[in-house]
Amino acid sequence: MNDSGYNLRKAQKCKGSSVGGVGKIASVGMVNGPVVRGDSVEGFKVREMVMVGKKKLLAEVISIEGEHAVIQVYEETEGLKTGEEIVPTGKPLSLKLGPGMIGNIFDGIQRPLERMEEISGGFISEGIGLISIDPDKEWDVEIEVSKGDILKGGQIYATVQETSLIQHRLMVPPKVSGEVVEVRESGKYKLEDEVVILRDDSGAEHELRLYQEWAVRDPRPVExxxxxxxxxxxxxxxxxxxxxxxxxxxxxxxxxxxxxxxxxxxxxxxxxxxxxxxxxxxxxxxxxxxxxxxxxxxxxxxxxxxxxxxxxxxxxxxxxxxxxxxxxxxxxxxxxxxxxxxxxxxxxxxxxxxxxxxxxxxxxxxxxxxxxxxxxxxxxxxxxxxxxxxxxxxxxxxxxxxxxxxxxxxxxxxxxxxxxxxxxxxxxxxxxxxxxxxxxxxxxxxxxxNYLNSYSGYIKMLSDWMKDNVSDNIIDLRAKFLDILHEEKKLMEIVELVGEDVLPDGQRLTIEISRLIKNGFLQQNALHKEDTYVPLEKQYLMLQTIDILYERAKKAVKSGIAISQVRNDAIFSSVVKMKYNIPNDDFSGFKKLKEDIDAFYDGLEKKYEEYAK
CATH class of the missing domain: 3.40.50.300 (P-loop containing nucleotide triphosphate hydrolases)
Structure with missing residues (x-):
């Protein structure tokens, strides 16, 4: 059924009148692409939803000046003529918020594409109306309140298992409160079914269904x-x-x-x-x-x-x-x-x-x-x-x-x-x-x-959590490695001019470690089962392993050992490949890698000491 939704039905009831705050029908004065001028507007409001032309195109009032309104149309305006009707709805662009949104695919104004395909085929036709989440689907509703309960805005009155992962909690609309005077038993209900009725202090009754409507441009309130x-x-x-x-x-x-x-x-x-x-x-x-x-x-x-x-x-x-x-x-x-x-x-x-x-x-x-x-x-x-x-x-x-x-x-x-x-x-x-x-x-x-042009302002906010859940020195390690990357950027400007060989061994080590950080840590393979997602603990152990290698290599360079000896292809390669070779559920490989690093540099230092003698 081509259902243009609650707003359209309400508007059609009010044609030619201004009952309930809905303005009188106006007419199209000018069409400029998605922008339409409405003439003889009376009772229209800024941000109000209106229906334009014979096809009832969905639109929104942007501005009003005297008897004229500027309206933006959410659908194609091809074929729209001056003099056609503009019907007000009395409501701003609003969404139906209820079960059925998860797992769905919508267009920009919450019309489900699958339902639109059933109505108009492979191309979206004009005048489909403001259809939304399926009103005919039945949901298993678990009522959470009893007669006599006092409910305030935001409180949960029922739950629906929307998917196997998400429990949908039906909440009292934020501006509604009162005593529960009627409540239905848990069972199967459709979106429009009333499951709870509240009576507020003034005696007015509010029917709570499986959804609430909310204007899209208004932020929802919080405690x-x-x-x-x-x-x-x-x-x-x-x-x-x-x-x-x-x-x-x-x-x-x-x-x-x-x-x-x-x-x-x-x-x-x-x-x-x-x-x-x-x-x-x-x-x-x-x-x-x-x-x-x-x-x-x-x-x-x-x-x-x-x-x-x-x-x-x-x-x-x-x-x-x-x-x-x-x-x-x-x-x-x-x-x-x-x-x-x-x-x-x-x-x-x-x-x-x-x-x-x-x-x-x-x-x-x-x-x-x-x-x-x-x-x-x-x-x-x-x-x-x-x-x-x-x-x-x-x-x-x-x-x-x-x-x-x-x-x-x-x-x-x-x-x-x-x-x-x-x-x-x-x-x-x-x-x-x-x-x-x-x-x-x-x-x-x-x-x-880009690790040089990017930044995060959440470091200080998250530092306590990181220290409690990952490691005490994780923030210091991050700062240390970012310094290395920035230092490498400066050194590469020199290298591009005169070549890497003229640099002292300490600076050449900075370049080597920087490459290791980029290739072994920052680069990530989304198609590799161990590398597409990495738990925080493994991320820290990877960074710690690179740091161990860096400190041992730096110590060796300071001892006078040549960078060609300090940079061992097998050790550096094994550190780069740790992201693939060490599984996400077994971190014992990091201990073996650390032992290999220590064994290599212990042997190198011993060999150098014997040579020095």
Whole structure:
């Protein structure tokens, strides 16, 4: 059935009237791509959802001036004529938040692609309406409250096993509270079924169903925001040790074409210890999104052995879809994430990419004839980016559970130029900047995160956790090895001019150890079963092994032993290959490797002492 949703039905009931705060029907005065001017608007509100034209195209009111309103349409406007009706709904763009979102694939305004294919075939036709999660599916509902209970906003009144991995906790809407006057028994119910009725202090009754509606541009309220103190463990060494992400934190992943943004986000989606993943494909090429939509359902969650889709929501909005829906997709994703956060889950959002979202803002701004700022982007680009990233956080929810939303936004600067407006402004609002490097990507060094241009502001916040759960000296080791990498960068400038042979042995050792860090630790093979994900303990032992080798080699060089003798191919090669040769569930190989290093340098020093005599 072509169901245009609750909003449309309500609007149709109110045609020609302004009952219940819904304005009168207006008319189309001008069409400019996705931007429409509404004439004779009366009772319309800014950010209100409206239905435009005979096809009832979904749209949103952007601004109102006198009797005219500027409206952005979320669907193709081809064939739309002046004089056609604009029907108000009385509500802003809102999502139905309830069971059925996990494992689903939506467009930018929460319309399920599978259902849309049934309605219109392989191409999305106009006028499908605001369909959402399946209203006809029955769910096993476990009621958690009794008659006479006093409930406040955010409290859990029932649970549904949404997938084998995720228990969906039905919560009282944040602005609702009261006494339970009616409650149904546990059993099978559909989304629209009333399971609990509350009566508030004024005597008004509130029907609680299996979902709640929420405006996408409004952040969901929380009990309190908490300090970020736990890392988002990803199993990727360059992130977990060198540039860690905090649960509830923000990160930018900028990089030019071919540097591995999407692949890095796929690794994070699969291996990070977030409970739920929300992946937003915002304005990416159709073939790239097709690959995501085909690959994700086949992926197996390594922690549970179940399909990864049992804890994933996909939002697909390709570059040829309507530009206004692309702008809305970011808000759709973050609102879904906040909803699951409020249940007490740790959610990670992968936005790929915020540059395409910013381009959508620029196109709409141009059609609105707004004054452009740098490179044609609207002057409010920084504030929009800030509004998005600031919805991340580690919180205590209204139901007294800890949850978080971690936002990882890919940025696609044209030509890899990090000085362009989207990258520069994103840098202001994120705490981790993971700069992807084209040269590293072309050299097959993945993840291609440049260890000199990247940074993480979560080091101090996470240091106590790292010391308690990994090692006391992990932060010091990280700082030491970053110093080596920066020193090597300076030395390589000299080497490019005069060659490596002119350097003293101590500096040549720095170059050798730096290569070891890059090839043996920072470079990671996503296709190798032992290297695609590495537990924190193994990451630390790998770093410690490189440090043992470095200290023994440095001592030997200071003793006067030539670098050609100190750098033993077999020892250095075994240290590089430890990531493959030592299993993730048996770390005994590190003890043997340490013994081999000590035995080699003990023998070398002894041999040198005998020679000196």
């Amino acid at each position: 309190s925001r908490m300090t970020i103190s736990k890392p988002l463990v990803t199993g990727q060494r360059v992130l977990d040790i060198f540039f860690p992400l905090g649960k509830g934190g923000t990160a930018a992943l900028p990089g030019g074409f071919g540097t591995g943004k999407t692949m890095t986000q796929h690794q994070l989606a699969k291996w990070s210890d977030a409970d739920i993943i929300v992946y937003i494909g915002c304005g990416e090429r159709g073939n790239e999104m097709t690959e995501v939509l085909e690959d994700f359902p086949k992926l197996i969650d390594p922690k549970s052995g179940k399909p990864l889709m049992e804890r994933t929501i996909l939002i697909a909005n390709t570059s040829n879809m309507p530009v206004a829906a692309r702008e809305a997709s970011i808000y759709t994703g973050i609102t879904m994430a906040e909803y699951y956060r409020d249940m007490g889950y740790h959610v990670a959002i992968m936005a790929d990419s915020t540059s395409r979202w910013a381009e959508a803002l620029r196109e709409i701004s141009g059609r609105l004839e707004e004054m452009p700022a740098e490179e044609g982007y609207p002057a409010y680009l920084p504030s929009r980016l800030a509004q998005f990233y600031e919805r991340a956080g580690y919180v205590s929810s209204l139901c007294k559970k800890e949850g978080s939303v971690t936002v990882i936004g890919a940025v696609s600067p044209p030509g890899g130029d990090f000085s362009e407006p989207v990258t520069e402004n994103t840098k202001r609002f994120v705490n981790a900047f993971l700069a992807l490097d084209r040269n590293l990507a072309y050299a097959r060094h993945y993840p291609a995160i």
